[in-house]
Amino acid sequence: MQEAGIESVKVSANTEAIIRAEKIEKYYAQPSANRIQVISATDLSIVPGEIVALLGPSGSGKSTMLRMLTGLSRPSAGQVYWHEQPIAGAEINVSIVFQSFALFPWLTVLENVEAPLQARGVEPGARRDRSMKMLDTVGLDGFEAAYPKELSGGMKQRVGFARALVVEPEVLFMDEPFSALDVLTAENLRSELLELWANKTMPTKAVFLVTHNIEEAVLLADRIIVLGRNPGHIRTDFKVQIAHPRDRKSESFTQLVDYIYKVLTKPDVAPAEAPEQQTGPKVRDQRQMRYQMLPHARPGGMAGLLELLLDKGGRDDIYRLADDLTFEIDDLLPIVDAAQLLGFLKIEEGDAAITESGTEFANSEILRQKELFRGAALQNVLLLRQIRRALEAKSDHTVPEEFFLDMLDEQFSEEECLRQMETAVTWGRYAELFDFDAGRRRFILPDAQEEEIAANEEVQ
Amino acid sequence: MKLHPLARTLVTARTWPIVIDAGVAACGLAIFFSIVSTGAYWLGKPVPVVPISHSIGALPVYAFYSIVRIFIAYLLSLCFAVSYGYTAAYNPRVEAWMIAVLDILQSIPVLSFLPPVVLAMVALVPGHQMGIEMGVILLIFTGQVWNLAFSFYSSLKSIPREMIEASRIYRYSAWQRFWQLEMPYAAIGLVWNSIVSVAGGWFALIACEMFTMGDRNFQLPGLGSYLQTATASGDMRALLAGFAMVILIVVATDQLVWRPLIAWSDKFKFEQVESADRVTSPILELLRKSSLFSSLPGRIFARIEEPIYRRMAHTQECRIVHPIDEDATRCKPSAKLWALAGAVILVITYGAVQAIFMLRSVTWPDLRLLLEGAGATFLRVNSALLISAAWTVPVGVAIGFNPRLARIVQPVAQVLASVPATAFFPILLIGLVRIGGGLGIGSIALMLLGTQWYILFNVIAGAMSIPSDLREVSSLYHFTRWQRWTRLILPGIFPYLITGMVTASGGAWNASVFAEYSHVADRTLETIGLGAQIDAATDSGRFPILLLATIFISLMVVTMNRLVWRRLYRLAETRYKLEG
Structure with a gap:
């Protein structure tokens, strides 16, 4: 169905690969026998002459993948090769452009660009010439004596590019390089990057881009890899063969964007490859675990989304919704996921369709909304159900947070446990299922209900 | 465009560069001379008591x-x-x-x-x-x-x-x-x-x-x-x-x-952007x-x-x-590391055992005296803290709410905090001797001298950090004075107050050693307290008492830190943090 220029690639063990990852995995050991799998065994290679984009929802381990491929992070299992040599001992030549720029604020623009050359022992004279030339290339001529804090975001990222390119890296890695910039600046930088790449002005053989922006990926990449989460794995890997310059409005472009949305919004479609089981500690597949992963969304956000959906006749393309709200898809997806989890909407073919209960929710006033939310939460969210049960069962109607954290940490990383708990608290407070005393870190039954329950007990 | 590395500094308009350069060079010469003369004095014969000229x-x-x-x-x-x-x-x-x-x-x-x-x-x-x-x-x-x-x-x-x-x-x-x-x-x-x-x-x-x-x-x-x-x-x-x-x-x-x-x-x-005031x-x-x-x-x-x-x-x-x-x-962990760790543990154990042996010579009356002293010093330190807080909080808040005054007072308070309390002390002592007061109160006064400035400038900083819209809310809704203090000011300055109190408490304990015992004009002034016992033990060369008293002070300070200050700190960081 995708004549638009998609051709599934089976990445063969390409001999000319610059970087080749072989069954790399990332997991964190837990005190118990379980471990948290972040990325399941994955093969991936970067070959000369292509721009690869790595796409995926948050939590799919995009950044972790990038750090393993650059040697900044060691895979828990598997091996990364640099020109067929294990990466840990190889003299690799890569650069990273960071989302936060990661410039040294106490160095001038020139000194920032010179620093990597200094680390390689280049003579001061040559260092300065090469850096000035690179600053010229990225359009920062005349700014060499300025400090980064005097520059705008876009200019800072230009310095970031100059610093990355001045060492003439074989592979240029970019970790969401445009997401801290405003829309116009980002667009501008993207087209300049493409120009540098097309004209071979930059000495780089391959570019590896991590992004959550689907359009950005389709605009820039020769090859797109989509990651799924829990644990991170490759969902699909294909070539983009639309000619440059690419037109966002063209049919082939929008078709491709739509296709990727469908892949992203349907995480349950069969994953590409089953992770290979290893000897050693047992790995639990998080998809079969007891607790659902609560999407980090606020009830208010869900209500807003549902109301908007209702205005649109109860059904709309998620991509268009994000566009209407000028949301990044990454910000919208958790809200959609949450509403789906609570049964307020359904995902069909990349469209979000409101359900009956969702319609009632969107049409109600606040107190009734809370009531509906309470019902849906108790029915669909195990953690909230457990908290509520525990509170009702205990004679003093209070339970420490730690009790539930202990149960969650079987399944989630420490950080994720806290985020899960935070979301549960937000939802529970909204639904008036319980109160949370942040000072003592305890859940308590709301006063009115406590009396009610006490009364019931007396009657019995 | 080729720029000299120091282009920015070279083009700055300068006034009398020669004079300033000469001054800098003179400073260099002076430093050289002082090093030489200090060296001569240091390498000379040991003279434990150098006569002091007045x-x-x-x-x-x-x-x-x-x-x-x-x-x-x-x-x-x-x-x-x-x-x-x-x-x-x-x-x-x-x-x-x-x-x-x-x-x-x-x-x-x-x-x-x-x-x-x-x-x-x-x-x-x-x-x-x-x-x-x-x-x-x-x-x-x-x-x-x-x-x-x-x-x-x-x-x-x-x-x-x-x-x-x-x-x-x-x-x-x-x-x-x-x-x-x-x-x-x-x-x-x-x-x-x-x-x-x-x-x-x-x-x-x-x-x-x-x-x-x-x-x-x-x-x-x-x-x-x-x-x-x-x-x-x-x-x-x-x-x-x-x-x-x-x-x-x-x-x-x-x-x-x-x-x-x-x-x-x-x-x-x-920072990513340049801030205005520097x-x-x-x-x-x-x-x-x-x-x-x-x-x-x-x-x-x-x-x-x-x-x-x-x-x-x-x-x-x-x-x-x-x-x-x-x-x-x-x-x-390599074998070498283990050996090193073992050696360190051995040395520490040996030292600790020796110290404990030394403590055996401490008698029960000594111990009772030490415990009494510990109690007295504890009370003294905490009353100094309370008194400091009692006057610095209202004053600091008043200053902090008045930006123009704060700009003048804050640097002064910082300088005052840098003046060593030990230098004030002699003057205070002579005053005490003149009016015939004892060291019991005097030592509290000394601790105050050393500690109150830290609390003051922290409270000023805290009051200045309370956003003006919150203050406007409190006047808009006609908060009573009591409400203003309990709902806005005290929670607002709480983290700063705690920071100041922690620093001050450390300073007060340190001061106690010096404050409770002193020689003035051929008289020895002293009061009951751990500090006094440390000094007296030093004078008479009784190491066991010295050791035990030091252990007591350290124990009290560490326990206070763990039980009180650290908890308050955590509270300040979680609940009373004003996030922008």
């Missing part, structure tokens, strides 16, 4: 000796703090231990270490004045080093992850990382902590340049001895002159050293205009640096990218 003409010389001591102690502290912080931050195996040690050491009052330290140093460097000097310097060092080490450590720990990743992916050597990432990132914390450290150094210095231990007297030429002998002989004129000298030095340090340093360290602020320093401007000063250090540094970079670049270490998550697992 003439005002001799004062600059004494001040000079004291400043040299402080300076050397500070340099030592800085080097030690940096290496300690570095080791702790990058060796996960010893990290927890090193930080616990730091936490305890910084709460032990330094003055009680004085006698053993001096004796040890005299024994180590026999035949030179340097032995005694080193003892005193070491003592000042122990008063300065901990907060510096702590600051450096926590700066290293809070470097943003992406900055570290950038330094790894571009294969920085440890040398380059240190000078281009770690040091600059830690600079601001180090400057501010240096101010606190040097103030602590003056406090200790004035107390310990002159002391008696058993039958041995020590008296080094310096401001501290000058003040103490003046007090002992009741020479009011000399005392006031000495006191004026101390104030002069503190103010001069503030203007000539700290303010330029703060202004200079502004460029290390880790500290300015005319001295720094002047130095920047001196072409000698602005180009010479850079050139010298480049000379030293370039070969190092070139050499480091070709080592195996710098050719590969080091994984970040490997740090924790890299160093597998």
